Amino acid sequence: MTSSQRNTLSLSRPDKKLAALLRLCALVSAAVVLLIMLFLIDESRPLLDHLQLSRFFTDRSWHPVQGLYNLTPMLSATLFSTAGALLLALPLGIASALFSRFYAPPTLAAWYRRLIELLAGIPSVVYGFWGLTTVAPWVARLHPPGVSLLTAILILALMILPTVALTVDAALAALPVSHYRGAAALGLSRWGMISGVALPAARAGIASGSMLAAGRAMGETMAVLMVAGNVVQHPHSLFDSVRTLTANIALEMAYAMGDHRAALFASGLALMLMVLALVGAAELFKWKSAHD
Amino acid sequence: MKKLILVVLTLIMIITAWSYLKIEGIHFDNEADIEKLILTGSSTVAPLAAEIGKRFESLNPNVRVDVQTGGSSRGVNDARAGLADIGMASRALKDSEADLHSYTIALDGISIIVNEANPVTSLTQQQIIDIYTGEITNWKAVGGNDRPITVVNKAEGHSTLELFLHHFGLQNTQVKPHVVIGDNQQGIKTVAGNPDAIGYVSVGSAEYEASHGVSIKLLPLQNIAASVKNLRNRTFPLSRPLNLVTKNEPSGMIKTFIEFARSEQVNDIIAAQYFVPVAP
Numbered sequence: 001m002t003s004s005q006r007n008t009l010s011l012s013r014p015d016k017k018l019a020a021l022l023r024l025c026a027l028v029s030a031a032v033v034l035l036i037m038l039f040l041i042d043e044s045r046p047l048l049d050h051l052q053l054s055r056f057f058t059d060r061s062w063h064p065v066q067g068l069y070n071l072t073p074m075l076s077a078t079l080f081s082t083a084g085a086l087l088l089a090l091p092l093g094i095a096s097a098l099f100s101r102f103y104a105p106p107t108l109a110a111w112y113r114r115l116i117e118l119l120a121g122i123p124s125v126v127y128g129f130w131g132l133t134t135v136a137p138w139v140a141r142l143h144p145p146g147v148s149l150l151t152a153i154l155i156l157a158l159m160i161l162p163t164v165a166l167t168v169d170a171a172l173a174a175l176p177v178s179h180y181r182g183a184a185a186l187g188l189s190r191w192g193m194i195s196g197v198a199l200p201a202a203r204a205g206i207a208s209g210s211m212l213a214a215g216r217a218m219g220e221t222m223a224v225l226m227v228a229g230n231v232v233q234h235p236h237s238l239f240d241s242v243r244t245l246t247a248n249i250a251l252e253m254a255y256a257m258g259d260h261r262a263a264l265f266a267s268g269l270a271l272m273l274m275v276l277a278l279v280g281a282a283e284l285f286k287w288k289s290a291h292d
Numbered sequence: 293m294k295k296l297i298l299v300v301l302t303l304i305m306i307i308t309a310w311s312y313l314k315i316e317g318i319h320f321d322n323e324a325d326i327e328k329l330i331l332t333g334s335s336t337v338a339p340l341a342a343e344i345g346k347r348f349e350s351l352n353p354n355v356r357v358d359v360q361t362g363g364s365s366r367g368v369n370d371a372r373a374g375l376a377d378i379g380m381a382s383r384a385l386k387d388s389e390a391d392l393h394s395y396t397i398a399l400d401g402i403s404i405i406v407n408e409a410n411p412v413t414s415l416t417q418q419q420i421i422d423i424y425t426g427e428i429t430n431w432k433a434v435g436g437n438d439r440p441i442t443v444v445n446k447a448e449g450h451s452t453l454e455l456f457l458h459h460f461g462l463q464n465t466q467v468k469p470h471v472v473i474g475d476n477q478q479g480i481k482t483v484a485g486n487p488d489a490i491g492y493v494s495v496g497s498a499e500y501e502a503s504h505g506v507s508i509k510l511l512p513l514q515n516i517a518a519s520v521k522n523l524r525n526r527t528f529p530l531s532r533p534l535n536l537v538t539k540n541e542p543s544g545m546i547k548t549f550i551e552f553a554r555s556e557q558v559n560d561i562i563a564a565q566y567f568v569p570v571a572p
Contacts, residue, residue, distance in 0.1 A: 023296075027299065027300055027303050028303070030300070030304075031300075031303055031304045034304060061465065062448075063448060063464055063465050064448055064449075065448050065449060065464065066463070066464065066465060068465075132478075132481050132482070132485065133481060133485055136482075136485055136486070137485045137486065140485075140486055140488075144439075144440055144442050144470075144486065144488055145442040145470040145471050145486060145488075145489065146442075146485070146486055147471050147482065225474065225478075226478065226481075229470065229471045229472065230447065230471065230472035230473065230474075231469050231470060231471065231472050232472075241470055241471055241472075243472065250474070251447035251448075251472070251474045252447050252448055252449045254449075254450075254474075255335055255449035255450050255451065256449045257335070257361070257362070257363065257449075260448070260449055
């Protein structure tokens with residue numbers, strides 16, 4: 001006991017070296033993020049210099065070749081598709097983690113976890129291809145054209161499901177055994193223990209898992225590009241075709257020049273700011289729940 | 293804490309400085325022996341010219357082919373001003389550019405495609421315009437099933453879109469699409485998966501996919517079938533030549549390169565990018 005106390009108060013020499021190394025790595029990572037921001041601003045400056053910022057929100061449409069730069073339909077498409085995918089994937093992912101952690105027999109749980117890991121490893125373009133050739137025609141039977149916000153949400157939910165399932169599973173696994181022993185001593189049922197002890201205690205892990213999943217959904221490009229339809233418009237229903245910010249960049253970058261190119265970098269900047277806002281909101285949530 | 297902030301700031305400054313410094317490439321080649329060929333212009337021709345250039349370099353180790361994009365007009369202007377050895381233009385030369393020499397290396401055409409299950413076998417120019425501007429929204433109006441039309445358009449900036457709009461005299465702001473696609477493959481997959489869709493893609497890729505069992509149908513334009521054959525004999529109306537442009541009668545390495553780009557030695561490269569070769 002005494003030795004562990006000394007270790008936490010003053011670091012031993014190898015620990016100090018390691019701490020310095022880790023600090024350096026952390027600094028480099030932070031610098032890389034800042035550099036990316038600088039780069040995006042620098043590349044979109046040719047446009048920002050002579051275009052009022054409000055034009056990105058008030059222009060009639062997105063037709064950069066004709067000098068129209070409204071980004072808001074793509075912001076809303078990105079938000080809706082991410083939120084929709086999270087709404088579907090969260091309950092399913094949590095249920096899947098609870099199953100493998102508390103209900104499945106150990107052998108089945110191990111195999112089940114491996115299966116979920118496999119699902120996480122499938123390249124996004126495969127999901128997109130499957131979505132375009134299978135899911136989209138199926139949605140089209142309900143309401144044409146088939147490639148739509150709904151299709152994008154379904155595919156994205158499937159893609160982020162393993163992220164949610166695996167992080168929640170890991171968060172549950174990290175809980176101290178004493179929690180479960182205490183719950184058992186109180187005579188709680190299995191569900192009582194899950195809902196009363198395990199899930200509340202793993203709240204921070206579940207929250208960071210959903211943030212990770214939301215980040216992946218927001219940044220996903222290829223699959224969404226193939227199934228969302230890519231028409232720049234505010235969706236009026238789930239069956240409307242939408243274009244996300246990432247799809248916008250991937251669709252137009254190859255042939256964009258001059259102001260058009262700069263406008264695409266500006267949309268990349270908008271995406272970056274959205275992700276920052278998301279991370280900020282998550283930090284706020286964590287801080288609040290820690291001070292409750 | 294102060295020390296930490298200082299370290300962070302220094303690090304960021306160093307890395308920023310790095311990224312903005314342009315590190316010049318070190319040349320190991322003997323500059324005197326290397327002949328440089330500069331091509332500028334059309335973004336449609338550039339990927340093709342770059343591939344041809346690579347093969348040309350491998351056959352002529354003393355030549356470096358440098359390809360830069362910037363649009364057909366830049367290609368023509370740079371060739372005239374002598375800024376480039378060869379200009380690239382994805383269109384025929386205009387009357388005002390008749391003083392220049394142009395050499396067609398490939399042909400590009402666009403075909404209207406619909407799903408194979410669609411009973412419609414031809415559309416007039418006006419019908420296509422009405423469908424794309426949202427005047428006609430049901431296949432019944434043009435002799436098909438009573439089904440809503442799914443209009444497939446190309447993303448802004450693609451040369452296929454420009455060619456399509458120019459041929460039908462449209463502005464992109466007038467087009468009312470239901471789906472916007474990037475490359476030809478995505479367009480073909482979209483139309484093949486939706487029996488009510490109409491789209492347009494490169495003739496070469498559409499003909500290839502249709503002949504390999506993909507359920508799409510190429511519609512004729514002004515009664516001329518959309519096919520590589522009709523592109524090659526220059527009767528298909530929605531097409532354009534991909535040209536290399538020079539100021540003077542080409543000679544030396546420029547002449548060799550243009551002859552190489554027009555020879556059957558590069559037909560596989562041209563076909564791989566879904567253009568139509570001119571060499572037999």
